Amino acid sequence: MLEQVRNEAKAAALEICQVAKLRKGQILVVGCSTSEVTGHKVGSYSSPELGQAIYEGIQEALQPQGIYLAAQCCEHLNRAIIVEAEAVPGADICNVVPQPKAGGSFATAAYHGFQHPVALEEIRADAGLDIGGTLIGMHLKKVAVPVRLTQNRIGEAMVLAARVRPKFIGGNRAVYDEDLK
Secondary structure, X not given: OHXXXXXXXXXXXXXXXXXXXXXXXXXXXXXEOHHHHOOOOOOOOOOHHHHHHHHHHHXXXXXXXXXXXXXXXXXXXXXXXEEEHHHOOXXXXXXOOOEOOEEOHHHHHHHHHOOOEEEEOOOOEOEEEEEOOOOOHHHEOOOEEEEOOOOOEEOOEEEEEEEEOOOOOOOOHHHHHHHOO
């Protein structure tokens, strides 16, 4: 199962990067319930091994492109974000280290996998993956646009995705829509 979820996570990350046209230096926020991946209720069956496999799959997709991962913690840490320090220079950092049952297995894997991890209360990411109903919307830039992925499951968990676009305040929407093609 670990190799399967690793591959599914990589495929989902590659797909959202392509659809959202993410570029080097941009940020993908990911919330992940390993409980949901195993078919259990959120927060009831945390799996550090699955968190690690999903983290590795996503990083395999992001690192070659220079896209940063922002890992969302669970509600016990107020959905704080774990990210590489270089992705957020000058940001106000928090003093917290996630654990599998206080932060989540995925965020814990990210914290231990990053070179220089920091925790933030919030971030404004360029796209996102929600694995298992973790509610990442609070960490996306405005305006979030839902994206239907072909890789819409990781294990038993539903995967929802979003990209962002600039606000339309006057101007010509057709110009932006043309950029997305």
